[in-house]
Amino acid sequence: xxxxxxxxxxxxxxxxxxxxxxxxxxxxxxxxxxxxxxxxxxxxxxxxxxxxxxxxxxxxxxxxxxxxxxxxxxxxxxxxxxxxxxxxxxxxxxxxxxxxxxxxxxxxxxxxxxxxxxxxxxxxxxxxxxxxxxxxxxxxxxxxxxxxxxxxxxxxxxxxxxxxxxxxxxxxxxxxxxxxxxxxxxxxxxxxxxxxxxxxxxxxxxxxxxxxxxxxxxxxxxxxxxxxxxxxxxxxxxxxxxxxxxxxxxxxxxxxxxxxxxxxxxxxxxxxxxxxxxxxxxxxxxxxxxxxxxxxxxxxxxxxxxxxxxxxxxxxxxxxxxx
Amino acid sequence: xxxxxxxxxxxxxxxxxxxxxxxxxxxxxxxxxxxxxxxxxxxxxxxxxxxxxxxxxxxxxxxxxxxxxxxxxxxxxxxxxxxxxxxxxxxxxxxxxxxxxxxxxxxxxxxxxxxxxxxxxxxxxxxxxxxxxxxxxxxxxxxxxxxxxxxxxxxxxxxxxxxxxxxxxxxxxxxxxxxxxxxxxxxxxxxxxxxxxxxxxxxxxxxxxxxxxxxxxxxxxxxxxxxxxxxxxxxxxxxxxxxxxxxxxxxxxxxxxxxxxxxxxxxxxxxxxxxxxxxxxxxxxxxxxxxxxxxxxxxxxxxxxxxxxxxxxxxxxxxxxxx
Numbered sequence: 001x002x003x004x005x006x007x008x009x010x011x012x013x014x015x016x017x018x019x020x021x022x023x024x025x026x027x028x029x030x031x032x033x034x035x036x037x038x039x040x041x042x043x044x045x046x047x048x049x050x051x052x053x054x055x056x057x058x059x060x061x062x063x064x065x066x067x068x069x070x071x072x073x074x075x076x077x078x079x080x081x082x083x084x085x086x087x088x089x090x091x092x093x094x095x096x097x098x099x100x101x102x103x104x105x106x107x108x109x110x111x112x113x114x115x116x117x118x119x120x121x122x123x124x125x126x127x128x129x130x131x132x133x134x135x136x137x138x139x140x141x142x143x144x145x146x147x148x149x150x151x152x153x154x155x156x157x158x159x160x161x162x163x164x165x166x167x168x169x170x171x172x173x174x175x176x177x178x179x180x181x182x183x184x185x186x187x188x189x190x191x192x193x194x195x196x197x198x199x200x201x202x203x204x205x206x207x208x209x210x211x212x213x214x215x216x217x218x219x220x221x222x223x224x225x226x227x228x229x230x231x232x233x234x235x236x237x238x239x240x241x242x243x244x245x246x247x248x249x250x251x252x253x254x255x256x257x258x259x260x261x262x263x264x265x266x267x268x269x270x271x272x273x274x275x276x277x278x279x280x281x282x283x284x285x286x287x288x289x290x291x292x293x294x295x296x297x298x299x300x301x302x303x304x305x306x307x308x309x310x311x312x313x314x315x316x317x318x319x320x321x322x323x
Numbered sequence: 324x325x326x327x328x329x330x331x332x333x334x335x336x337x338x339x340x341x342x343x344x345x346x347x348x349x350x351x352x353x354x355x356x357x358x359x360x361x362x363x364x365x366x367x368x369x370x371x372x373x374x375x376x377x378x379x380x381x382x383x384x385x386x387x388x389x390x391x392x393x394x395x396x397x398x399x400x401x402x403x404x405x406x407x408x409x410x411x412x413x414x415x416x417x418x419x420x421x422x423x424x425x426x427x428x429x430x431x432x433x434x435x436x437x438x439x440x441x442x443x444x445x446x447x448x449x450x451x452x453x454x455x456x457x458x459x460x461x462x463x464x465x466x467x468x469x470x471x472x473x474x475x476x477x478x479x480x481x482x483x484x485x486x487x488x489x490x491x492x493x494x495x496x497x498x499x500x501x502x503x504x505x506x507x508x509x510x511x512x513x514x515x516x517x518x519x520x521x522x523x524x525x526x527x528x529x530x531x532x533x534x535x536x537x538x539x540x541x542x543x544x545x546x547x548x549x550x551x552x553x554x555x556x557x558x559x560x561x562x563x564x565x566x567x568x569x570x571x572x573x574x575x576x577x578x579x580x581x582x583x584x585x586x587x588x589x590x591x592x593x594x595x596x597x598x599x600x601x602x603x604x605x606x607x608x609x610x611x612x613x614x615x616x617x618x619x620x621x622x623x624x625x626x627x628x629x630x631x632x633x634x635x636x637x638x639x640x641x642x643x644x645x646x
Contacts, residue, residue, distance in 0.1 A: 047431035079400050083424030087449045089431070097420040101406030104423075108370035108412070126410045 007032055009312065010191040014038045014204025015053045016070055016241050017233050017298075018197035019060035021311070024304030025195070026061055026131045028312065033131035034187040035061075036214070038199070039116075040136075040143040040172055040207035043155045045093050046084060048103035049110060052155075053204065054120060054133060055102055062127035070241065073098045092160040117181050134187065136208045139178040143203050144171050154203060163243040166250040172207050180213030188217035191226055193315035198233035198296060200244040201263040202251065209267065218267065227315045230268035230289075231296060231307070232257040236276045240297065258283050265289065270314045272296060272307075290314070330355055332635065333514040337361045337527025338376045339393055339564050340556050340621075341520035342383035344634070347627030348518070349384055349454045351635065356454035357510040358384075359537070361522070362439075363459075363466040363495055363530035366478045368416050369407065371426035372433060375478075376527065377443060377456060378425055385450035393564065396421045415483040440504050457510065459531045460501040466526050467494050477526060486566040489573040495530050503536030511540035514549055516638035521556035521619060523567040524586040525574065532590065541590065550638045553591035553612075554619060554630070555580040559599045563620065581606050588612065593637045595619060595630075613637070 011022055013035050025033045038053045059065040059073055066072045076096035085091045095103065102123065109119040116138045124133055143154040147165035157165060188194070199205055209215045222228060234257050239245040245255050253259040257273040261284045264271065271289040273280060274296040281291035294310040295303065334345055336358050348356045361376045382388040382396055389395045399419035408414045418426065425446060432442040439461045447456055466477040470488035480488060511517070522528055532538045545551060557580050562568040568578050576582040580596040584607045587594065594612040596603060597619040604614035617633040618626065 046427045047434050048427065075402075077400060077402050077420065079398075079420035080403060080424040080427070083421040084428060087424065087428040087446055089428055097400065097402035097423075098406040100420075100423065100427075101403040101410065104369045104371065104403070104427075105407060105410040105412050111370050123410060 007192045008187070008190040009033050009193045009195065010187050011035045011195045011197055012038075012199075012205055012208050013053070013057055013197040014199030015041070015056040018053070018199040018204065019057040019065070020298040020304050021195070021197045021231060021307060022057050022131065022133075023060050023301070024298065024306070024308030025311070027301065027305045028308045031130040031132075034191075035131060035133045036136055036184055036187065036208055037133055038136060038204045038207050040141045040203070041154050041158070042140065042142070043093065043153065045095060045103070046089055048095075048100070048107045050093070050095070050103050051106070051120075051135070054135060055099065057133050058102075058120075058124055058127060058129060061124075061129045061131055061133070064127065072096050093155060115181075117183055132183075132187070134181065134183050136180075136184065136214065137178040137211045138181050139174060141172050141174040141178045141207055141211065143207055144173060145203075146170070158243075163246070167202075167243070167247050168250060170202055170206070170251075172210050175210055175212065178211050180211055180217060184211075185213060185217050188214075188221050191221055193312055194218060194221055194226055194228045195311050195315070196228065196230035196264065196268060198231040198240065200233065200239075200242055200247070201260055202244070202247050206263075215267070222269065227269040228264075228267060229270040229272060229292075229311050229315045230261070230264045231272045231311060232260045232274060232277070234260050235274040235297060256280060261287055261289055261291075272311060272314060330515045331510070331513040332356050332516045332518065333510050334358045334518045334520055335361075335522075335528055335531050336376070336380055336520040337522030338364070338379040341376070341522040341527065342380040342388070343621040343627050344518070344520045344554060344630060345380050345454065345456075346383050346624070347621065347629070347631030348634070350624065350628045351631045354453040354455075357514075358454060358456045359459055359507055359510065359531055360456055361459060361527045361531050363464045363526070364477050364481070365463065365465070366416065366476065368418060368426070369412055371418075371423070371430045373416070373418070373426050374429065374443075374458070377458060378422065380456050381425075381443075381447055381450060381452060384447075384452045384454055384456070387450065395419050416478060440506055455506075455510070457504065457506050459503075459507065459537065460534045461504050462497055462501040464495050464497040464501045464530060464534060466530055467496060468526075469493070481566075486569070490525075490566070490570050491573060493525055493529070493574075495533050498533055498535065501534050503534055503540060507534075508536060508540050511537075511544050514544055516635055517541060517544055517549055517551045518634050518638070519551065519553035519587065519591060521554040521563065523556065523562075523565055523570065524583055525567070525570050529586075538590070545592065550592040551587075551590060552593040552595060552615075552634050552638045553584070553587045554595045554634060555583045555597065555600070557583050558597040558620060579603060581610075584610055584612055584614075595634060595637060 145167045146169035248255045257277045272292045284291040292314045298304045468490045469492035571578045580600045607614040615637045621627045
């Protein structure tokens, strides 16, 4: 595949896993990468809008993510959080001082009436991120999970209750108002490769695809011959990060890459699964997906870029697959 | 004067000078102190309400003020401010990480509809402040200063332009809506001593007295026989802190304790001036104020408490004057 300047890659992503693949793709295709990021995990804390998946991707692509912790910022401190605690503010969602600046800057701009997509782009540019990270929608969409304690807001389940309750069902509020932004639609129109990151299929990818207009844009791209490549976030029956494995189980699916692949039939064309799961390739192909077996665990810059090249190669679309 | 349990002291205060005398008074009368604090310096930064005089008094009375700097908090850090700068936020009013937590907690509570006075009291209680610090009003009042560049918001003049422009005139916006809160009125009703701190007479004390209901409450207390004791913030012709000396000059007044005393005729009964200004005592008395000469420069806890005792003794009202 020859390099073509116009090649554009769209990645659908949640937090950490999606962010790592985003970093790999950015290393390969640079500013030709557009990340459409889940915002259904967003929450308000202390009157500030926190957008965890967007910020994880942004910090990772800006090279300032804290790799040791797997979340937050390098050199992060918690002076404000300690003081907020003294004031009796709920601090189960503990925000670092630098991270807080992101939420303050975002919230101030949103309050003066700026569009979420524009605000996100301003923050990214200020941090020197080459790629574009687009919130999946400008209107708020929120994930709620049904547990034995009833319906919970996503972060209440995820952070406050440490993902302990079993998830019986999921729903997304706000879809009656939300729609794909013009930028998201344009990104799909320009895309030569569409990638679904190794993110949680239920609470990271499904909310994105549920925004009115997004799955349609993806399907239109497919009719143009653009391949959609999904990457498994389940390796050897375990989620690399987060509760995807337990959600697969509690929602009645196989706890395996195959269980993930089943979520993407009719959406993806290619499914990348880890080399340790090679024996599942045939079953994946039986679903009508082309299976690609590769190392998918991203431990450093090189393995991030290597997986990006595999994905782009599998899409058959983007230039950098040859790079 | 014998100690009486019911003795209540009301202090009108701006920032640093008022906060020091507040600390001295709190050391002497404890929770019988009510500080009515100027809020006309308040400003919005990054969508957060910053209340500099309230917070200076609160941090000082909580024992967590940064004495070395003369502003802000002990052990303060600026990680968020650096990040806000990266995001292109205006940072001429630079907020520390801990201080930011105060503005975040305050703004979150105000946005959910709580009264400013209640919010202020919650924050003070959380920090273990024995005294009560009451915002002069719940409605926003803002000081503006007329300079050769036109009318400026107070902090624009004070922080952003480093008090460089000459102040030709002053005005307070919001007085058509603002009124003394029930708590402020009750504090004056209960007061056995009323003290005007060594704060800027034009931009700290005058805004407080301009709030409809406050000067009336003070005058009612005087008719009950409560003495109002004002302390000069000008010593040997210089302001101990801030631009009061230059304001006295540019507004056409004597740059001296006498110039300050003239601002309080008809309001105060006693005027405390520094021992270095003893020669002005006669001229002060000629204004109809009783002059008390004492050391007024507060460099440590002892000199704060000593001035508090002088002031309370001069008021002839509060118990602790005998302490």
